[in-house]
Every structure is written in structure tokens, then in C-alpha cells.
Amino acid sequence: xxxxxxxEIKEFxxxxxxxxxxxxxxxxxxxxxxxxxxxxxxxxxxxxxxxxNIVKPxxxxxxxxxxxxxxxxxxxxxxxxxxxxxxxxxxxxxxNTGMEMDFAExxxxxxxxxxxxxGVSNYGKTTMAMNFCGENIDLCPVLMGxxxxxxxxxxxxxxxxxxxxxxxxxxxxxxxEDKFTLLxxxxxxxxxxxxxxxxxxxxxxxxxxxxxxxxxxMDGIKKQIGKGIAIVxxxxxxxxxxxxxxxxTKDFTDCELSLxxxxxxxxxxxxxxxxxxxxxxxxxxxxxxxxxGVKIGDFREVKKCPACKGSGYKAGVKCDNCLGxxxxxxxx
Numbered sequence: 001x002x003x004x005x006x007x008e009i010k011e012f013x014x015x016x017x018x019x020x021x022x023x024x025x026x027x028x029x030x031x032x033x034x035x036x037x038x039x040x041x042x043x044x045x046x047x048x049x050x051x052x053n054i055v056k057p058x059x060x061x062x063x064x065x066x067x068x069x070x071x072x073x074x075x076x077x078x079x080x081x082x083x084x085x086x087x088x089x090x091x092x093x094x095x096n097t098g099m100e101m102d103f104a105e106x107x108x109x110x111x112x113x114x115x116x117x118x119g120v121s122n123y124g125k126t127t128m129a130m131n132f133c134g135e136n137i138d139l140c141p142v143l144m145g146x147x148x149x150x151x152x153x154x155x156x157x158x159x160x161x162x163x164x165x166x167x168x169x170x171x172x173x174x175x176x177e178d179k180f181t182l183l184x185x186x187x188x189x190x191x192x193x194x195x196x197x198x199x200x201x202x203x204x205x206x207x208x209x210x211x212x213x214x215x216x217x218m219d220g221i222k223k224q225i226g227k228g229i230a231i232v233x234x235x236x237x238x239x240x241x242x243x244x245x246x247x248x249t250k251d252f253t254d255c256e257l258s259l260x261x262x263x264x265x266x267x268x269x270x271x272x273x274x275x276x277x278x279x280x281x282x283x284x285x286x287x288x289x290x291x292x293g294v295k296i297g298d299f300r301e302v303k304k305c306p307a308c309k310g311s312g313y314k315a316g317v318k319c320d321n322c323l324g325x326x327x328x329x330x331x332x
Contacts, residue, residue, distance in 0.1 A: 004030055004038040006045050013054060013067050021055075023063040087111055087229055089198070092131035094288070095168075095295040100135075101286070102301075103271060106279040107255055111227040113275070114218060114252055118236040118243030119259030124267040125233040127290050128257065129202040130162055132231050134169035137179050141198040144185040145233065146205055153184040158293075165292040190220030196227045203233035206245070214245035218252040262287045263325040268302070285327060302327040 012029060013021070023042055032038045046065060049055045055065040091104035109115070115132075119125040126147050133141045148159045163171055173179055185192045186205070193199050201221070206213060214234070221230050234243030238261065243249045250256065256272030269286040288299040304310035305322035318324040 004032060004041050004045070006048060009042070009045050010049070010054065013049070014070075017067050017069040020058060020064055020066050022065070084111060087113065089132075089229055090135040092128055092135060092296055094297060094299040095291075096297050097299075099299075101299060103281050103284060103286070106277050106281045107274055108276040108278060109229060109255060110276070111229070112222060112225055113254035114222050114225070114230040114232060115255045115257065116218075116243065116249060116253040116272075117231065117233045117257045117259065118249065119233070119267075120236060120238045120261060123261055124259045124269075124288075124290055125235075126162070126202055127294055127296065128259070129200050129231060129233055130166065130294050131296060132198070133180060133200055134166050134171075136198055137169055137171065139198055140179060140181065141200055142181045142183060142194045143200050143202070144183040144189065144192060145200075145202040146186055147202045148182060149184040155182065162294050165294045189217065190224050193221055193224035193230070194228075195224060198229045198231065199225060200231045201233065203235060205235075211245040212248050214243075215248040215251040218249070222252050262302070262327060263323070265289065266298075266325075268327065287327065287329070301330040303330045 008030070009026060012026070023046065026032075026042050026046075027039065030038070032042060043063075046055060050057065050065075053068060054070070055067055058064045058066055087109045089109050091101045093100050117125050117128050119128075129143075129147075133143060148156060150156055163169075171179055181194060181197075183192055183194075189201050189204065199221070204214065204217060206217070218232065221232065234245065234249060236243040236258070241258075243258075250273050253273050254275040256274070258270040258272050260268045260270070262268035266287050266289050269288065271281050271284045274282050285302050285304075286299060287302040289297045291297060305312075305319060305326055305328050307321035308314045308319035308326070310326045312319055312322065312324040312326040314320075319326075322328050
């Protein structure tokens with residue numbers, strides 16, 4: 001065969017941008033045998049392509065190269081671009097009053113945003129996720145994660161009970177078809193995201209030694225969400241400021257809601273990172289109760305108890321002002 005050319009290799013690399021490739025891979029692709037002139041030419045061409053910023057050595061000293069993704073400048077002005085309105089996502093409501101969580105009106109969400117819900121076990125992550133789903137049911141949300149399906153790809157009994165308890169939501173259309181999509185997915189979430197829809201993942205479970213990967217997992221989800229919204233739930237330790245994965249959980253988060261215990265029977269919601277807002281909202285705290293596993297009640301703003309400074313104790317005994325809850329209701 002004729003000697004391999006730079007143009008041929010560049011055309012091949014164009015199809016695999018972003019991947020790592022070796023000299024052996026290229027020789028196998030073009031059926032180049034050892035002892036031929038093209039065998040050494042491949043290495044010389046790769047040296048040239050390094051200077052052209054088409055590939056870069058991986059540093060492994062094994063003849064491997066990262067194929068650089070080629071990008072062109074994005075023109076902002078001089079072309080007509082549509083300015084899209086914020087995403088009209090309805091936040092959970094107080095079951096008794098029918099009022100949406102009052103901080104919602106001050107948070108601006110855009111297409112492609114990711115809402116992160118972190119919480120201690122059994123204090124409201126799934127309640128929040130299910131209420132997001134129910135309040136936005138007409139947008140045909142997608143549900144996946146550890147809370148909704150069995151290993152046999154069936155709805156869990158608890159999930160079905162929660163649907164029944166949320167009797168105010170019309171889960172099916174007039175012909176009895178689901179108005180939401182339930183996917184039996186417990187890993188590789190980005191590969192199963194339904195583009196341009198609300199995708200709710202409750203919850204992501206990573207190996208304890210791989211928690212740092214949560215950042216890339218969330219990045220992958222955001223890349224696939226298109227014009228939709230991602231709502232991701234993560235476990236967190238009691239009193240921890242972040243979900244499992246620490247600061248890495250915040251990298252691609254646009255709206256962070258953190259759930260902790262408030263006393264023995266209520267939930268404390270803290271507003272964390274917010275990318276875009278119209279009023280004071282970051283750091284605000286709210287309390288609410290949960291009944292039937294899904295009904296949010298007595299939703300109100302709370303503040304740290306001034307008597308014990310949020311410790312729950314005074315002089316070594318339970319604070320008589322907050323009864324050890326660390327927070328008291330904020331006056332209107």
C-alpha cells in the first residue's frame with residue numbers, strides 16, 4: 001500500500017475527538033505492518049499533530065495520545081438569538097395551605113439547570129422529589145434512582161403507596177397512561193437522561209472510595225438534560241454541610257436544598273448555593289412536617305434560637321426556648 005499520509009490520519013482522528021488512542025490503534029486501523037516505511041511514519045505524523053494542537057501525549061510513555069476536541073469560537077452578537085424565559089418549575093407546596101414554598105419566587109431557574117437535594121436518611125429527600133414530580137406532572141417528568149423500582153424492574157410497594165397518598169395529583173391521563181416516565185435506572189444516569197424533560201434522580205449512590213466522582217456524574221447529567229431540568233438527590237451525614245462527596249457536589253449545582261432534622265419529628269430545609277436569584281434567599285432556613293410520607297405541612301421560616309445560639313443547650317441543659325431544636329419560628 002501507499003505510504004500513510006497526514007491527511008488520512010487527521011481524517012481518522014476527527015471521528016474520535018476526546019478519546020485516547022495509541023500508535024498501535026492507528027497502525028491497526030490502517031493495517032500498517034512492522035517493517036514498512038509507514039510504520040515509523042505514523043509516529044512522525046503524530047509529532048506534527050502535537051504542534052498543530054490536534055493531539056497531546058498522555059504522559060504514560062506507552063505511545064498513547066489524547067485526541068483534542070476541536071472547537072470554534074461561538075459568535076454572540078451579530079446573529080439573532082432568542083432570549084428564553086426562566087424555566088417555570090413549580091416547587092413543592094404546603095398540603096394544608098396549598099401555598100408553594102415561599103422562597104421559590106426568588107429563585108430563577110434556567111433550562112439545563114440542576115437542583116441538588118441533599119438530606120439525612122428518612123428526612124424528606126424522596127418527599128421533596130415526589131412533590132416536585134407531582135406539582136409538575138403536566139410536564140411529563142422522568143423518575144429514576146434507588147427509591148422507585150425493584151431489581152425486577154417493577155415499582156416498589158412504597159413508591160406505589162406514595163402515589164396513592166398524593167391523591168391531589170392526576171398521575172395518569174384520560175386513557176389511563178402514565179403522565180410521568182419511570183425508568184429502572186440505578187447507575188450511569190447520564191446515559192438514560194430524557195432530554196428536554198424534568199429528570200428526577202432519587203438518589204445517586206457511589207462507592208465510598210469514589211465519592212469525588214460525583215462532580216463528573218453531575219456534569220454528565222447536565223450535558224444531557226438539554227432544555228429540561230435535573231433534580232438530583234444525595235444522602236448526607238447528620239450535621240454535614242454538603243452531601244456525600246463534599247464540595248464536589250456543588251460544582252455543577254444551580255440550586256441547593258439541604259435537609260436535616262428539626263427536633264425529633266420535623267425537617268429543617270436550608271437554602272445553599274443558588275446561581276441566580278432576585279432577593280435574599282441563600283442561607284435561609286425553613287421547617288416543615290411530613291405526613292403519609294409525602295404531605296408537607298406547617299411550612300414556615302425558622303431562625304437559630306437566640307437564647308442558645310443554635311446549640312440546643314444552655315448551661316448544659318436543654319434550651320427551654322427552642323426545646324433543644326436549635327431553631328425557633330421566625331416572626332412574620
